[in-house]
Amino acid sequence: MDKLEMRHTLLAAKARKKLSWDEIGKAIGMSPVWTASACYGMNSASREVAHKLCDVLEVDTEVADALTAFPTKAWDEAIPQDPFIYRLYEVVGVYGETLKDVVQEKFGxxxxxxxxxxxxxxxxxxxxxxxxxxxxxxxxxxxxxx
Amino acid sequence: MDKLEMRHTLLAAKARKKLSWDEIGKAIGMSPVWTASACYGMNSASREVAHKLCDVLEVDTEVADALTAFPTKAWDEAIPQDPFIYRLYEVVGVYGETLKDVVQEKFGxxxxxxxxxxxxxxxxxxxxxxxxxxxxxxxxxxxxxx
Amino acid sequence: MDKLEMRHTLLAAKARKKLSWDEIGKAIGMSPVWTASACYGMNSASREVAHKLCDVLEVDTEVADALTAFPTKAWDEAIPQDPFIYRLYEVVGVYGETLKDVVQEKFGxxxxxxxxxxxxxxxxxxxxxxxxxxxxxxxxxxxxxx
Amino acid sequence: MDKLEMRHTLLAAKARKKLSWDEIGKAIGMSPVWTASACYGMNSASREVAHKLCDVLEVDTEVADALTAFPTKAWDEAIPQDPFIYRLYEVVGVYGETLKDVVQEKFGxxxxxxxxxxxxxxxxxxxxxxxxxxxxxxxxxxxxxx
Amino acid sequence: MDKLEMRHTLLAAKARKKLSWDEIGKAIGMSPVWTASACYGMNSASREVAHKLCDVLEVDTEVADALTAFPTKAWDEAIPQDPFIYRLYEVVGVYGETLKDVVQEKFGxxxxxxxxxxxxxxxxxxxxxxxxxxxxxxxxxxxxxx
Amino acid sequence: MDKLEMRHTLLAAKARKKLSWDEIGKAIGMSPVWTASACYGMNSASREVAHKLCDVLEVDTEVADALTAFPTKAWDEAIPQDPFIYRLYEVVGVYGETLKDVVQEKFGxxxxxxxxxxxxxxxxxxxxxxxxxxxxxxxxxxxxxx
Amino acid sequence: MDKLEMRHTLLAAKARKKLSWDEIGKAIGMSPVWTASACYGMNSASREVAHKLCDVLEVDTEVADALTAFPTKAWDEAIPQDPFIYRLYEVVGVYGETLKDVVQEKFGxxxxxxxxxxxxxxxxxxxxxxxxxxxxxxxxxxxxxx
Amino acid sequence: MDKLEMRHTLLAAKARKKLSWDEIGKAIGMSPVWTASACYGMNSASREVAHKLCDVLEVDTEVADALTAFPTKAWDEAIPQDPFIYRLYEVVGVYGETLKDVVQEKFGxxxxxxxxxxxxxxxxxxxxxxxxxxxxxxxxxxxxxx
Amino acid sequence: MDKLEMRHTLLAAKARKKLSWDEIGKAIGMSPVWTASACYGMNSASREVAHKLCDVLEVDTEVADALTAFPTKAWDEAIPQDPFIYRLYEVVGVYGETLKDVVQEKFGxxxxxxxxxxxxxxxxxxxxxxxxxxxxxxxxxxxxxx
Amino acid sequence: MDKLEMRHTLLAAKARKKLSWDEIGKAIGMSPVWTASACYGMNSASREVAHKLCDVLEVDTEVADALTAFPTKAWDEAIPQDPFIYRLYEVVGVYGETLKDVVQEKFGxxxxxxxxxxxxxxxxxxxxxxxxxxxxxxxxxxxxxx
Incomplete structure (x- = not known):
């Protein structure tokens, strides 16, 4: 099972069980953002966390193996198109140079x-x-x- | 005076007066990030703030006009190269989809x-x-x- | 059912029932442009509107679930090729700077x-x-x- | 005098005379958007309109020649970066296919x-x-x- | 039946019947270039012409529906690679500015x-x-x- | 004198002498399109034609040397933006495949x-x-x- | 049978029969480079040569039809990645201007x-x-x- | 003196002295293609060859230093536009895969x-x-x- | 069997046998990096090494044929996205010019x-x-x- | 003095004093690669090292200020063209995935x-x-x- 199939399985299970990322995160002792990113295939989970996640979402343990695999991270669009994600990209474009200066002034x-x-x-x-x-x-x- | 010349003038004045963004921000009653972004030419200042900024940095009031102009925001690199800014871009790439899901679950x-x-x-x-x-x-x- | 399958189902039903976007919009109490964009998968519908739409087009209520899902908006071509859509892109290119100036002069x-x-x-x-x-x-x- | 120099001259004169696009348009009998686009160098003016414009803004008549020249229209960014212009681009991306369908249903x-x-x-x-x-x-x- | 399937069906029928574009065009009362472009899916035909075309090529009338559909025009390569098509692109690149000047001098x-x-x-x-x-x-x- | 300087000199002389491409072409015994393209720097002229052109436009014979130089042809935009030139590009995109088929059927x-x-x-x-x-x-x- | 299927069939037959491009070329009276390019789908063969090729490689005559079809030439990577092909691209980049000058000095x-x-x-x-x-x-x- | 200035100096001297690449190459004991590429700044010359070249073209010995510098090779256009150079690029695109196979069959x-x-x-x-x-x-x- | 199928077979076998690249490399007498790159399809193996590898991983000898085939090397992303690989790309960008100078000073x-x-x-x-x-x-x- | 001017000054001084990166590095107690990268403007130096460097190369201490400034790192070509740097890019493309696997197997x-x-x-x-x-x-x- 690769990360893509894992992701479909986990998102379908989440919908079926009507659990939020907050609830799943709490149940496995991790934050909601990390939990979502692991389910989306963008982070690897420890064996223990992976098994807890499979228990919570009631999916096959084969999914746990996929969760522990080290992902190759990639995204489709060099310049994102979805308005939600684009706004984050725009923030990096508009404020990147500013942030670099403010942070490096504080930290070196x-x-x-x-x-x-x-x-x-x-x-x-x-x-x-x-x-x-x-x-x-x-x-x-x-x-x-x- | 265009935004580029304004920026060079302000950054040179800041270096000459050895003031940090925190100090300048405090002196004009604005946050350090906004202050830096206005000096970099990525935000326009109100007339009042622009004049305070010119006073603090001891630059010509002609700079205040440039500060109040509405900027055309642009950045050189669609995919940033400087490692500081690239890491922010990477965060958007790796976590964009995750953030969209977590936020929209909470907000609609x-x-x-x-x-x-x-x-x-x-x-x-x-x-x-x-x-x-x-x-x-x-x-x-x-x-x-x- | 994902947005793509939903779209095919809805467009086929629309053709079968020989309804125009105006007629469908009127029947569900929404504008024709929004109605079309929701069927194309570029906007999410409220549960109520989604069910009305499925009634009007006589499609399975499973389609209604797909209509309420929050879409990830994307388009294939950064620079559109179809002449209809390209002309809109050209308008943005030719008049973008002009519009920015005229609007910001009026609104700030x-x-x-x-x-x-x-x-x-x-x-x-x-x-x-x-x-x-x-x-x-x-x-x-x-x-x-x- | 090329279109770029013409544009700088006209925008500077407009700022000096503190006239809005509405006011200039009214004075030369044209709409404000067209007036702005001609000053930005994206449309050519008739000889008569060009001379009126030079009168209103009190610039040299050599500018009138530049205003009547047929422009080569171009824009710097295939995907615009300024947030104002990007939002228009996003509208074309998100709604382009929808508009094509709605318009062609109405017009052929x-x-x-x-x-x-x-x-x-x-x-x-x-x-x-x-x-x-x-x-x-x-x-x-x-x-x-x- | 979408435009792609329509195209495969029509080109296969043309090969089977050993007809040239000239012959097909003559038989349906249209020019050979337009006829080919409609079969390639780059133009829509009137109902009448579409049915004549299906008769000439002896294909199912379902193909006629596809011929009357309004196409979304697109091409794979922003810069064409096939030498035949590239030469046309090169002509546009080399002579585009020249043609603009010669035509606009004549027409405005x-x-x-x-x-x-x-x-x-x-x-x-x-x-x-x-x-x-x-x-x-x-x-x-x-x-x-x- | 390089091709760019030559071009500015020739276009300025043409405007000064109020000659059309038709008139210049006739005077030097060449077609107006070729004449324009040579002045734009996209074709080289024979020594004889170059000198005639310089006579007609009353420019220095140093320009004739530039006219006979073999140009390196280039254009700024892989996808043209000016609406006049873009329409030609669109024709190549929409009809390229069609033309290839119609021509190769006729010629091999x-x-x-x-x-x-x-x-x-x-x-x-x-x-x-x-x-x-x-x-x-x-x-x-x-x-x-x- | 399209060019892609033809290519797979011919390369598989070549491997099965353990023939080199030299040997196949000799057998059909053509050069090895042309022979390979026709089998790769980048050139069309005359009917006679196509049939000889099918005989030599002992493949179905349906392959001969595909060999005589006029190809649409295309390559996947505008800038090649395979080191063998990249080196040729590099030669064009490094020496292109030089070759143009040396050849045009000799030929016009x-x-x-x-x-x-x-x-x-x-x-x-x-x-x-x-x-x-x-x-x-x-x-x-x-x-x-x- | 950088490679760009060196190149202008050498090409101007070559034109002044009306020497061909063949003649210059012969005079310095190198091939015409290499000689041209060194003058274009795409190869470095040994000290001895550089001095011979400066003698032949009667340019300042400062040019010889530039000729011996190790160049940073670059070209403006990832896909060349000049028709002469594009044809070479096209050969790499059309025949690259073929050449790889023919050569590797012969050499490993x-x-x-x-x-x-x-x-x-x-x-x-x-x-x-x-x-x-x-x-x-x-x-x-x-x-x-x- | 092509390189892609070969790669899936070999990576699955490696996982099944719980062998590291170090262990496999040692068993076949090659370095771990080369061994991995051959299994990923980026290098060809000699017949002897290919058979040893199949023995060690207990896969069909048909895989050995695929291992000896000469690969066409390619990578999906001109600018890599996975953070591990991007860091290497960044090193080339940041230090490429520096390394060129340091190495060429030492080697010519x-x-x-x-x-x-x-x-x-x-x-x-x-x-x-x-x-x-x-x-x-x-x-x-x-x-x-x- | 910005990084670009600093770089020209330092490289000219290095040439004048005929020092190698090894010699300069040794004199300032840093490695030759780091020393070169700081002079190329890709790393910032501590105040102490910057002054030593200026002493060794006998340049104005104003250069030392530029050496201590935090650089914005950038490179011209997303895909490098110079053959020396391209080979490094090719190594990342060909071996990136392999290295990721070998390293992550060893380190997690x-x-x-x-x-x-x-x-x-x-x-x-x-x-x-x-x-x-x-x-x-x-x-x-x-x-x-x-």
């Missing part, structure tokens, strides 16, 4: 890791329209001179 | 606005390596049916 | 939303050749300073 | 001309946020069989 | 329509090597000022 | 040369709108088997 | 035909490493002035 | 080097039209297993 | 062969985080003057 | 850092042709689950 020459990295989604209720709060948390990696 | 069909939008950078000190905390805060815009 | 720095957005098609009869009237109606979103 | 096989074409911008005030009304009006051109 | 600012448009292929016998004569005939559309 | 496997090639522009007056007649005339080159 | 303004064209591969044994000798032979086509 | 798995590589241009006179003979000679490099 | 004008080439992966344990040691070893090929 | 799911990273160039003399030894040394970063 280096980058924010996308590997030693976590992310969170929160909802801030607001009478003028609810707001999405996206928190990215990555280790700062200083460039090495040698 | 719609997007996170990149216009009614704010951003913050924080430093979390950590003995294993300091961490960059990036907070994106955008209004949720539901799709309209008509 | 910001954009016309493509999310809080409606569209209409009208036919203006004319002895020298009928004319297509396309009306785009989007909420103005001012940039936020923070 | 053919296209909406982008040459025999006019456009208007209106502001609809709304307590929940003003709305931009964009009206595109193009002659329908039926495909010819031969 | 505007374009040659590709919609109200016909094309012909002729063979000019020549002892030094026969020559292909390609005649493009398109309505001139003047730009509209408004 | 091979191509229409873009080198041993001439082109003509004619104006056909028509009360419903004048028409542009573009005639391409290229030697047929059969593929060689060896 | 024009090109080397890729249609009236033959190619040969030879092996030159050398103790320091054997060498590949590639000979391209194309008719010179002078540009036409008209 | 490996490539023809584009580094340990020479090239020659010859003119074959022919009453039906002269022919260009291009000979590429590259060392065969077998893949290494380890 | 030429390249490091990617054909006469070997590679090794080592693990350096480190309390601050283990390190990957990648060693590339390629023959230096000096440019040839001729 | 994660990447080799391009930030906490060093590189070395060595020359291995060999009678059959000297070899380039490139050693890449990057910290392994395991993916984080959260």
């Amino acid at each position: 020459d280096g980058i924010m890791s996308a590997i030693d990295f976590t992310m969170e989604v929160d909802k801030v209720e607001d009478p003028k329209g609810d707001r999405v709060l996206l928190t990215l948390n990555g280790k700062f990696l200083p460039y090495k001179a040698w | 069909d719609g997007i996170m606005s990149a216009i009614d939008f704010t951003m913050e950078v924080d430093k979390v000190e950590d003995p294993k390596g300091d961490r960059v905390l990036l907070t994106l805060n955008g209004k949720f815009l539901p799709y309209k049916a008509w | 720095d910001g954009i016309m939303s493509a999310i809080d957005f409606t569209m209409e098609v009208d036919k203006v009869e004319d002895p020298k050749g009928d004319r297509v009237l396309l009306t785009l109606n989007g909420k103005f979103l001012p940039y936020k300073a923070w | 096989d053919g296209i909406m001309s982008a040459i025999d074409f006019t456009m208007e911008v209106d502001k609809v005030e709304d307590p929940k946020g003003d709305r931009v009304l964009l009206t595109l009006n193009g002659k329908f051109l039926p495909y010819k069989a031969w | 600012d505007g374009i040659m329509s590709a919609i109200d448009f016909t094309m012909e292929v002729d063979k000019v016998e020549d002892p030094k090597g026969d020559r292909v004569l390609l005649t493009l005939n398109g309505k001139f559309l003047p730009y509209k000022a408004w | 496997d091979g191509i229409m040369s873009a080198i041993d090639f001439t082109m003509e522009v004619d104006k056909v007056e028509d009360p419903k709108g004048d028409r542009v007649l573009l005639t391409l005339n290229g030697k047929f080159l059969p593929y060689k088997a060896w | 303004d024009g090109i080397m035909s890729a249609i009236d064209f033959t190619m040969e591969v030879d092996k030159v044994e050398d103790p320091k490493g054997d060498r590949v000798l590639l000979t391209l032979n194309g008719k010179f086509l002078p540009y036409k002035a008209w | 798995d490996g490539i023809m080097s584009a580094i340990d590589f020479t090239m020659e241009v010859d003119k074959v006179e022919d009453p039906k039209g002269d022919r260009v003979l291009l000979t590429l000679n590259g060392k065969f490099l077998p893949y290494k297993a380890w | 004008d030429g390249i490091m062969s990617a054909i006469d080439f070997t590679m090794e992966v080592d693990k350096v344990e480190d309390p601050k985080g283990d390190r990957v040691l990648l060693t590339l070893n390629g023959k230096f090929l000096p440019y040839k003057a001729w | 799911d994660g990447i080799m850092s391009a930030i906490d990273f060093t590189m070395e160039v060595d020359k291995v003399e060999d009678p059959k042709g000297d070899r380039v030894l490139l050693t890449l040394n990057g910290k392994f970063l395991p993916y984080k689950a959260w």
